[in-house]
Amino acid sequence: MSDFITLNHGSGGRASQDLIKSIFIKSFGDINSVLSDSAILNIQSEKIAFTTDSFVIDPVFFPGGDIGKLAVCGTVNDLAVSGAVPKYITASFILEEGLPINDLKKIVNSMAVQAKLANIKIVAGDTKVVQKGKCDKIFINTTGIGVFEEDYSYISTGEKVDINDKIIINGFLGDHSIAVLGARNELGFKVDIQSDCACLNELVQSVIKANIQIKFMRDVTRGGLATVLNELSEIINLGIELDEKEIPIQESVNGLCEILGFDPLYLANEGKVLIVVRSEDADNVIKILNKNPLGVESKVIGEIVSDHPKMLVGKTKVGGKRIINMLQGEQLPRIC
Amino acid sequence: MKFVDEYRDFEIVQNISKKLRNLNGHEISLMEVCGGHTMAIHRFGIPSLIPDNIKLVSGPGCPVCVSGIGFIDKAIECTKIKDVIITTYGDLIRVPGSKSSLEKEKSKGADIRIVYSTLEALEIAEHNKDKKVIFLGIGFETTAPGTAVAIRKAQSENISNFYLLSAHKIMPPVMEALLNDEVKIDGFICPGHVSTITGSTIYDFIPDKYKIGCVVTGFEPTDLMQAIYMLAKQINSKNQKVEIQYSRVVTPQGNTKAQAIMNEVFETQNDYWRGIGEIAESGLKLKEKYKGFDAEHVFDLRVEPVKENPNCICGDILRGLKNPNDCKLFMKVCSPENPIGACMVSTEGTCHAYYKYNSYE
Numbered sequence: 001m002s003d004f005i006t007l008n009h010g011s012g013g014r015a016s017q018d019l020i021k022s023i024f025i026k027s028f029g030d031i032n033s034v035l036s037d038s039a040i041l042n043i044q045s046e047k048i049a050f051t052t053d054s055f056v057i058d059p060v061f062f063p064g065g066d067i068g069k070l071a072v073c074g075t076v077n078d079l080a081v082s083g084a085v086p087k088y089i090t091a092s093f094i095l096e097e098g099l100p101i102n103d104l105k106k107i108v109n110s111m112a113v114q115a116k117l118a119n120i121k122i123v124a125g126d127t128k129v130v131q132k133g134k135c136d137k138i139f140i141n142t143t144g145i146g147v148f149e150e151d152y153s154y155i156s157t158g159e160k161v162d163i164n165d166k167i168i169i170n171g172f173l174g175d176h177s178i179a180v181l182g183a184r185n186e187l188g189f190k191v192d193i194q195s196d197c198a199c200l201n202e203l204v205q206s207v208i209k210a211n212i213q214i215k216f217m218r219d220v221t222r223g224g225l226a227t228v229l230n231e232l233s234e235i236i237n238l239g240i241e242l243d244e245k246e247i248p249i250q251e252s253v254n255g256l257c258e259i260l261g262f263d264p265l266y267l268a269n270e271g272k273v274l275i276v277v278r279s280e281d282a283d284n285v286i287k288i289l290n291k292n293p294l295g296v297e298s299k300v301i302g303e304i305v306s307d308h309p310k311m312l313v314g315k316t317k318v319g320g321k322r323i324i325n326m327l328q329g330e331q332l333p334r335i336c
Numbered sequence: 337m338k339f340v341d342e343y344r345d346f347e348i349v350q351n352i353s354k355k356l357r358n359l360n361g362h363e364i365s366l367m368e369v370c371g372g373h374t375m376a377i378h379r380f381g382i383p384s385l386i387p388d389n390i391k392l393v394s395g396p397g398c399p400v401c402v403s404g405i406g407f408i409d410k411a412i413e414c415t416k417i418k419d420v421i422i423t424t425y426g427d428l429i430r431v432p433g434s435k436s437s438l439e440k441e442k443s444k445g446a447d448i449r450i451v452y453s454t455l456e457a458l459e460i461a462e463h464n465k466d467k468k469v470i471f472l473g474i475g476f477e478t479t480a481p482g483t484a485v486a487i488r489k490a491q492s493e494n495i496s497n498f499y500l501l502s503a504h505k506i507m508p509p510v511m512e513a514l515l516n517d518e519v520k521i522d523g524f525i526c527p528g529h530v531s532t533i534t535g536s537t538i539y540d541f542i543p544d545k546y547k548i549g550c551v552v553t554g555f556e557p558t559d560l561m562q563a564i565y566m567l568a569k570q571i572n573s574k575n576q577k578v579e580i581q582y583s584r585v586v587t588p589q590g591n592t593k594a595q596a597i598m599n600e601v602f603e604t605q606n607d608y609w610r611g612i613g614e615i616a617e618s619g620l621k622l623k624e625k626y627k628g629f630d631a632e633h634v635f636d637l638r639v640e641p642v643k644e645n646p647n648c649i650c651g652d653i654l655r656g657l658k659n660p661n662d663c664k665l666f667m668k669v670c671s672p673e674n675p676i677g678a679c680m681v682s683t684e685g686t687c688h689a690y691y692k693y694n695s696y697e
Contacts, residue, residue, distance in 0.1 A: 254337055254340075255337055255340075258337075258340060261375075263379075314381070315381075316379070316380045316381045317344050317346065317380075317557075318344055318349035318381075318385070318558075319346055319349060319350055319353075319381075319385065320349075320380050320381025320382055320383075320385045320557070321381040321384040322378055322379060322380070322384075
């Protein structure tokens with residue numbers, strides 16, 4: 001086999017078959033299984049959660065992960081925060097001619113590792129190859145199915161959220177954004193931040209299994225915490241007050257934000273979940289989250305209030321109040 | 337975080353807040369003339385920490401806001417030059433010109449790159465000898481020395497494909513222009529970074545001639561709170577003068593090296609301020625001997641003069657005379673997605689801030 005992806009790998013002929021068998025099936029499935037047109041799944045659940053996401057990132061390898069890990073965790077997390085138990089995902093690849101086969105192997109391998117950790121199966125997939133310059137190295141689409149052990153559809157709609165409910169986050173914000181910016185070499189200096197990219201299903205299930213009612217849950221990805229909370233305040237027609245001194249942010253991320261004029265509340269994450277629970281459940285949830293390595297830095301960071309409906313207000317570290325809006329466009333470094 | 341948390345101390349801020357509330361309660365308006373201050377004031381919620389009788393007014397301190405539509409149009413004209421790379425600070429990318437923005441041109445295929453420093457732009461020129469690299473120089477005395485350094489370096493290293501389109505401006509003329517107008521300002525929160533370069537003596541004429549107090553201020557909440565307190569005390573005791581609150585960085589003389597290189601490369605010219613109009617000797621252009629680096633001199637960048645919307649009252653808002661609710665366009669035609677005037681352009685502009693707040697009231 002050649003060292004690089006060629007258009008031939010997408011032709012549907014022998015080279016395609018070799019690629020599928022030697023890389024995808026080897027990592028994801030059973031090498032002796034028959035390659036059919038559909039995966040047949042066994043699902044015992046009245047309702048299922050179903051989601052899809054496409055992944056494009058530059059660079060494809062970054063501290064703490066790569067596009068493959070991202071593609072599995074992203075879809076697993078979308079299912080998990082709906083209250084579902086993720087079961088199956090599909091993986092479709094668009095590969096750029098010239099992509100080193102070794103890079104593809106690494107990416108596929110990290111998908112397999114994450115799938116195993118998250119206890120899900122990658123059951124179907126597709127590969128296309130496009131001419132050099134028609135895509136950026138590799139694009140991945142994953143689609144996932146999760147099952148419900150109970151009907152948790154209210155978790156996504158926020159319909160049970162009420163005044164005085166507490167808002168919890170499972171750890172440091174902004175690590176993913178800064179790690180990727182650092183890997184792009186756009187910062188002009190080295191950073192030792194790792195992306196927080198991780199599958200959150202086990203963490204989320206640990207709270208659900210403790211019989212705590214999760215009133216609302218979202219993964220905090222692009223747009224950051226500020227965007228998710230603005231969305232929530234819109235949905236529930238109530239106000240949200242954030243206690244900014246409680247928000248976990250690594251000192252180095254904070255420092256870089258100071259220099260670049262970024263607000264960490266808008267930075268992207270890939271392993272963060274926002275959970276809203278009854279006030280009396282909050283301490284217990286923190287204790288449960290703390291037991292998982294992905295929840296050690298969990299904090300209660302705010303609450304739902306009756307004042308200023310549809311508005312997110314931050315109590316600043318110095319005791320002031322500010323309105324925190326939804327992100328408009330991408331954050332850009334400022335002159336002054 | 338070292339050197340940051342100390343200046344965000346809850347107790348200190350609350351103490352100053354109490355002291356301010358214990359003052360006599362006269363109505364006073366303080367104007368900040370620095371985008372960085374406007375940003376910090378909103379970020380830390382300073383308005384909620386001071387009594388209602390002290391009003392903070394955002395002046396013409398955001399270089400992006402005050403640059404005329406013409407500058408953006410010229411920058412867009414630059415993208416049409418053959419084999420050109422436009423380098424710019426991120427702030428400019430979304431600012432609307434009369435027909436388009438740099439962001440829109442970028443999506444259409446123009447080679448527009450965001451840089452963090454002038455030297456990065458110069459590096460792009462060095463690595464792309466077959467291209468013309470134009471840097472959009474914007475900002476007050478804070479960023480002008482950096483541009484001057486790049487021009488000097490380009491000259492000494494014979495980098496002949498590097499050009500500057502300058503929207504650099506200086507601070508004192510606009511402050512004087514505001515004071516000569518019927519303004520309702522009782523004190524200036526003077527820019528910290530501009531003053532680091534210029535020194536605080538550039539403001540001496542303000543208390544001398546206009547009896548208006550000036551406090552040069554840093555960007556942390558304790559800085560801003562202390563400066564507001566210092567100004568309130570000056571006004572109460574009728575002892576208006578120039579004081580430096582930001583003494584860990586600013587001196588009366590400023591950074592003389594930076595001043596020297598600025599003066600070596602730039603000279604002043606009459607310049608247009610969006611929302612205010614033309615102000616004599618308020619802009620910076622390259623001196624004759626650096627003309628070869630001046631994009632306006634080298635390329636044909638004539639653009640049609642554009643009139644600002646006559647219903648826009650940004651000029652009055654920047655002067656502290658009116659507030660956005662007095663404007664016919666506000667929230668109807670003019671919004672953050674479709675900004676008509678300067679104060680809506682920047683996220684921290686007065687209209688932008690009002691838009692966010694009032695839309696929920």
